[in-house]
Amino acid sequence: MREVAQLAGVAMSSVSRVLSGHPDVSVGMQSRVLAAVAELGYQPDLLAQSLRRQETMTIGFAVGDISNQLFAEIVASAETTLRTAGYSMLLTNSEASAELDAAHIRLLAQRRVDGIILSVGDEQNPDTLAALERLDVPVVILDRDVPMPGAVNVFSDHRRGMRQAVAHLLDLGHRDIAMINGQTLRPARERRAALEACYEERGLPPTYRFVDGTFSVEFGARAAGDLLSQEHPPTAIIAGGNQLMLGSLKVLRARGLRLGRDISFVGCDDIPVSELYDPPIAVVRRDTAAMGHSAAELMLALLAGEPVEDVTLPSEFVARASCGPVAKT
Amino acid sequence: MREVAQLAGVAMSSVSRVLSGHPDVSVGMQSRVLAAVAELGYQPDLLAQSLRRQETMTIGFAVGDISNQLFAEIVASAETTLRTAGYSMLLTNSEASAELDAAHIRLLAQRRVDGIILSVGDEQNPDTLAALERLDVPVVILDRDVPMPGAVNVFSDHRRGMRQAVAHLLDLGHRDIAMINGQTLRPARERRAALEACYEERGLPPTYRFVDGTFSVEFGARAAGDLLSQEHPPTAIIAGGNQLMLGSLKVLRARGLRLGRDISFVGCDDIPVSELYDPPIAVVRRDTAAMGHSAAELMLALLAGEPVEDVTLPSEFVARASCGPVAKT
DNA sequence: CGGATACTGAAAAACGATTTCTCGACCCGA
DNA sequence: TCGGGTCGAGAAATCGTTTTTCAGTATCCG
Numbered sequence: 001m002r003e004v005a006q007l008a009g010v011a012m013s014s015v016s017r018v019l020s021g022h023p024d025v026s027v028g029m030q031s032r033v034l035a036a037v038a039e040l041g042y043q044p045d046l047l048a049q050s051l052r053r054q055e056t057m058t059i060g061f062a063v064g065d066i067s068n069q070l071f072a073e074i075v076a077s078a079e080t081t082l083r084t085a086g087y088s089m090l091l092t093n094s095e096a097s098a099e100l101d102a103a104h105i106r107l108l109a110q111r112r113v114d115g116i117i118l119s120v121g122d123e124q125n126p127d128t129l130a131a132l133e134r135l136d137v138p139v140v141i142l143d144r145d146v147p148m149p150g151a152v153n154v155f156s157d158h159r160r161g162m163r164q165a166v167a168h169l170l171d172l173g174h175r176d177i178a179m180i181n182g183q184t185l186r187p188a189r190e191r192r193a194a195l196e197a198c199y200e201e202r203g204l205p206p207t208y209r210f211v212d213g214t215f216s217v218e219f220g221a222r223a224a225g226d227l228l229s230q231e232h233p234p235t236a237i238i239a240g241g242n243q244l245m246l247g248s249l250k251v252l253r254a255r256g257l258r259l260g261r262d263i264s265f266v267g268c269d270d271i272p273v274s275e276l277y278d279p280p281i282a283v284v285r286r287d288t289a290a291m292g293h294s295a296a297e298l299m300l301a302l303l304a305g306e307p308v309e310d311v312t313l314p315s316e317f318v319a320r321a322s323c324g325p326v327a328k329t
Numbered sequence: 330m331r332e333v334a335q336l337a338g339v340a341m342s343s344v345s346r347v348l349s350g351h352p353d354v355s356v357g358m359q360s361r362v363l364a365a366v367a368e369l370g371y372q373p374d375l376l377a378q379s380l381r382r383q384e385t386m387t388i389g390f391a392v393g394d395i396s397n398q399l400f401a402e403i404v405a406s407a408e409t410t411l412r413t414a415g416y417s418m419l420l421t422n423s424e425a426s427a428e429l430d431a432a433h434i435r436l437l438a439q440r441r442v443d444g445i446i447l448s449v450g451d452e453q454n455p456d457t458l459a460a461l462e463r464l465d466v467p468v469v470i471l472d473r474d475v476p477m478p479g480a481v482n483v484f485s486d487h488r489r490g491m492r493q494a495v496a497h498l499l500d501l502g503h504r505d506i507a508m509i510n511g512q513t514l515r516p517a518r519e520r521r522a523a524l525e526a527c528y529e530e531r532g533l534p535p536t537y538r539f540v541d542g543t544f545s546v547e548f549g550a551r552a553a554g555d556l557l558s559q560e561h562p563p564t565a566i567i568a569g570g571n572q573l574m575l576g577s578l579k580v581l582r583a584r585g586l587r588l589g590r591d592i593s594f595v596g597c598d599d600i601p602v603s604e605l606y607d608p609p610i611a612v613v614r615r616d617t618a619a620m621g622h623s624a625a626e627l628m629l630a631l632l633a634g635e636p637v638e639d640v641t642l643p644s645e646f647v648a649r650a651s652c653g654p655v656a657k658t
Numbered sequence: 659c660g661g662a663t664a665c666t667g668a669a670a671a672a673c674g675a676t677t678t679c680t681c682g683a684c685c686c687g688a
Numbered sequence: 689t690c691g692g693g694t695c696g697a698g699a700a701a702t703c704g705t706t707t708t709t710c711a712g713t714a715t716c717c718g
Contacts, residue, residue, distance in 0.1 A: 001704070011667045016706060024665055041463065046440045047380050048704035051673045056376065058419075065405070072401035076394070079422045088440065090387075091420040093408045111375045111417065134370070246601050253605065271601075272575050276582065278607040330674065340698045345676055353696055377674030380703050 001042065008036035019044060050112070059299060060090045060108030062101065062118040069271050070242060070288055071119070074142070077292030078117060085300050087114070096215070098122040105131040113137065115299045120144055123185060138302035140295050145186045152302060153310040154295045158187050161284035161315030162194035162238075165266045168282070168319055169236045170198060173326035174264060177208045178234035180223040180244050182215030191240045191268075209234065220247020228255060235326045236264035242271050249277065260324035270318065279321035286315040330371065337365035348373060379441070388628060389419045389437030391430065391447040398600050399571055399617055400448070403471070406621030407446060414629050416443070425544070427451040434460040442466065444628045449473055452514060467631035469624050474515045481631060482639040483624045487516050490613035490644030491523035491567075494595045497611070497648055498565045499527060502655035503593060506537045507563035509552040509573050511544030520569045520597075538563065549576020557584060564655045565593035571600050578606065589653035599647065608650030615644040 005012045010029060017025050018033040036042075050056040059082050063071050079089050090113055094100035101120045105128065108116050116135065119142040120128055132139065132148050139151040169177055179195055181188040192210060199206055211227065213219035220239055224247065227233055237252075239245040245267035252259065259265045260279050267274055270285040294311045301308045334341045339358055346354050347362040365371075379385040388411050392400045408418050419442060423429035430449045434457065437445050445464065448471040449457055461468065461477050468480040498506055508524055510517040521539060528535055540556065542548035549568060553576065556562055566581075568574040574596035581588065588594045589608050596603055599614040623640045630637045 011669095012705090013668080013707085014666060017666090020706075022707095026665060029666075043435070043439045045380075045704050047376065047385065048673090049706075051376050051380055051675090051704080052706045054673070061420075066395075066408070067398075067402045067405040069396075069398060069401070072398070073396045075420075076396040076422055079395070079420065080424065083421070088436065089420050091404075091408065091418050092412070093405055095409065106372070107417065110372050246605070249605055273602040273605055276575070276578055276602055277605060341674095342676080342678095342699080343697055346697085349676075351677095355696060358697080374674050377703090378676075380674080380705090381676045383703070 001044070004033065004036045004040055004042045007040060008032045055114050056112050057086055058088050058090050058111070058113045059296075060092065060104075060111070060113040060116040060118075062092045062094060062104045062108065062116065062120075064094055064096050064119055064121045066091065066093045068243065070269050073288035074292035074295070077289040078296040079292075081293050081296035082299070085296075087300075094121060096121045098125040098128060101125065102127040102131045105135065109135055109137070115139070115303060117142065117295050117299060120146060121183070121185075123147075138299060140298045140302070142291065142295055143186055145189075152298050152308050154291055154298065155310060155312040156187065156190075156286050156291065157312050157314050158190035158284065158286075159194040159197075159315075161286070161317045162191045163198055164317035165238065165282065165284055166195050166198040168317060168323060169238075169264060169266070170202065170204070172264065172323060174236040175204065175207045175326075176232070176234045177236045177238060178211060178227050179208065179238040179240060180211045180213075180220060180227075180248065181240040182213060182219070182244065184212065188212070188240055191238075195238070215241045215243050217243045217247040217250075220244035221251050222247070224248035224251040228252075228257075233263070236266070236323070238266045240268055242267065242269040245269070245271075245281070245283075246273070249273070249281075259322040262327065264323040264326070266317075266323060274318075274320070277322070281322040282320040283318050284315050285318050287313060330373070333362065333365045333369055333371050336369065337361045384443050385441050386415055387417050387419050387440070387442045388625075389421065389433075389440070389442040389445040389447075391421045391423060391433045391437065391445065391449075393423055393425050393448055393450050395420065395422045397572065399598050402617035403621035403624070406618040407625040408621075410622050410625035411628070414625075416629075423450060425450045427454040427457060430454065431456040431460045434464065438464055438466070444468070444632060446471065446624050446628060449475060450512065450514075452476075467628060469627050469631070471620065471624055472515055474518075481627050481637050483620055483627065484639060484641040485516065485519075485615050485620065486641050486643050487519035487613065487615075488523040488526075488644075490615070490646045491520045492527055493646030494567065494611065494613055495524050495527040497646060497652060498567075498593060498595070499531065499533070501593065501652060503565040504533065504536050504655075505561070505563045506565045506567060507540060507556050508537065508567040508569060509540045509542075509549060509556075509577065510569040511542060511548065511573065513541065517541070517569055520567075524567070544570045544572050546572045546576040546579075549573035550580050551576070553577035553580040557581075557586075562592070565595070565652070567595045569597055571596065571598040574598070574600075574610070574612075575602070578602070578610075588651040591656065593652040593655070595646075595652060603647075603649070606651070610651040611649040612647050613644050614647050616642060 001012055001015055005015045015033050018030050082089055092104040098121055115138040117140045123144050123146050141151050141153050143156050211223045239248045257263050267281050267283045270283050274281040274283045290313050298308050330341055330344055334344045344362050347359050411418055421433040427450055444467040446469045452473050452475050470480050470482050472485050540552040568577045586592050596610050596612045599612050603610040603612045619642050627637050
């Protein structure tokens with residue numbers, strides 16, 4: 001910057017004024033400075049700028065597993081929105097470990113990010129909560145019930161889509177429905193609640209079952225295997241999450257079961273395989289781009305000091321041939 | 330930091346020494362400082378640290394499309410390796426735009442990242458090359474032929490896997506093989522070269538064809554559609570990339586073609602759908618985790634000033650039922 | 659011509675750390 | 689007891705910018 005000032009024959013303060021759009025600059029000086037900047041290819045050091053301005057123009061994004069299609073799409077969409085507004089994104093991947101969640105929140109704070117968007121792997125972890133508590137920057141939480149006062153939430157309305165899904169199965173005559181879920185997180189709770197509500201509304205006895213474990217392909221496979229090996233396997237399986245869906249499908253396929261005929265199946269998240277599977281798989285779909293975009297928009301609003309409210313985005317059931325009438329025994 | 334120094338009754342420089350492991354610290358002072366740090370919950374400002382130390386402990390990762398499964402896995406793996414070494418990752422998503430590529434490189438430079446890992450969408454774009462030229466930090470390039478002197482590369486050996494694939498198809502009697510590719514980038518060139526080499530080695534006339542466009546689901550669908558609508562459609566299609574594969578599959582499926590019987594098909598990248606499709610899809614597979622890990626390791630070595638060489642990771646053909654003997658006409 | 663207005667320069671004080679320099683205290687051997 | 693070496697810690701400079709303050713010049717207006 002000193003060189004620029006020298007070349008343009010002005011004071012450093014003037015260079016700063018020109019570059020940061022201060023009103024008191026004459027066109028003459030402006031052009032001289034800009035010419036010098038262009039000639040030297042000068043680019044202000046964002047680090048020094050951040051230190052002085054006390055804002056980094058950086059948003060931390062702490063995600064559970066970026067290699068999960070769902071998160072990848074959310075991140076992509078959020079990054080676009082943030083970048084358009086001049087922010088960069090610092091990404092941390094916790095590999096579904098609660099300890100890393102907390103460590104990452106602290107790390108992001110230490111890096112003085114202007115805000116944090118996160119999706120934790122454990123809603124109650126005291127360490128994570130403590131780390132969040134100490135934060136003095138805006139926080140947007142993705143689809144989790146984290147007891148944190150200041151945070152703003154982007155929820156998915158899992159219930160709506162899941163109720164449609166269960167209603168569809170009930171209409172097809174299914175009564176013995178099994179739902180596979182991962183950790184006890186908001187999405188899982190919502191899905192369970194939707195299933196229970198559907199039975200109750202119709203005055204049906206609770207002849208469903210739940211299998212809970214982790215949101216992983218492996219557990220999806222194991223859970224599906226266990227269900228099928230029971231004396232009375234369910235007539236329909238709902239996999240709560242795309243990883244669980246992938247795992248379940250492997251097993252269903254290995255056993256030679258034809259979906260929609262031998263057993264009905266509903267997945268979550270409309271990933272490529274859902275549409276391309278034979279038969280196509282009915283899923284509860286949500287708009288990942290909207291989730292990322294909303295999270296970013298909320299963050300920007302918080303940073304601008306605007307009043308904001310939690311956002312709830314819809315989900316919808318996409319009926320496909322993987323659901324069929326219950327097989328007559 | 331001043332408060333810590335005050336509470337501990339020492340100078341700020343002593344606090345710094347304790348915290349950054351300087352040898353000249355007495356145990357008495359150390360314990361007093363640490364006690365003060367703990368009491369105040371003090372965490373050094375990484376921003377100020379970066380400014381002074383002239384290193385940010387941050388690596389920029391400029392990727393084409395993070396929502397592409399391939400990149401998502403690479404990023405996840407690289408992030409883990411970098412984080413373990415104490416680095417954070419600044420992620421930019423160029424949405425396959427060459428202009429954004431260049432802008433992002435400049436942005437990362439301005440943020441004073443310690444190094445950049447990137448996968449550009451255009452190997453020759455002069456703006457991008459100019460931006461790279463000006464960089465004075467280590468650069469690791471993912472599977473691209475970018476004419477940049479100092480950069481270190483992580484290549485995929487697409488040829489090996491593709492030659493196996495083509496050999497497999499030729500063995501099955503296919504002669505009219507069509508290959509769909511995206512932009513002219515290293516992976517596409519390698520795949521083409523492998524195909525040509527296979528024919529030539531066997532002394533076969535070049536009865537293959539290439540269709541080039543963009544690496545997108547849409548183009549994959551369009552290209553496959555065009556091929557099938559021709560008077561003499563190919564007896565086998567190779568899709569060069571997972572997005573192209575997804576697009577092609579949609580069309581093949583819509584036309585009711587049974588893979589491995591009516592037409593043979595080879596995809597790229599072993600994404601979930603390949604294994605779960607009916608029939609399972611033969612693919613040229615590569616180890617995404619290894620790619621991300623290698624890129625990160627190379628970066629760390631460069632940062633440590635160690636001598637490094639380009640890395641080439643293998644690919645392999647996974648034969649599956651989507652390839653069958655050529656249909657007798 | 660007086661005074662308001664607009665611009666610019668120079669200098670200094672941040673921002674929050676690290677690092678160099680310097681100096682005092684202490685120990686040891688002669 | 690003194691010189692030299694080591695150890696430990698404070699003071700001050702530094703990283704690259706922004707911001708503030710103040711002063712000063714030039715221009716403009718009536």
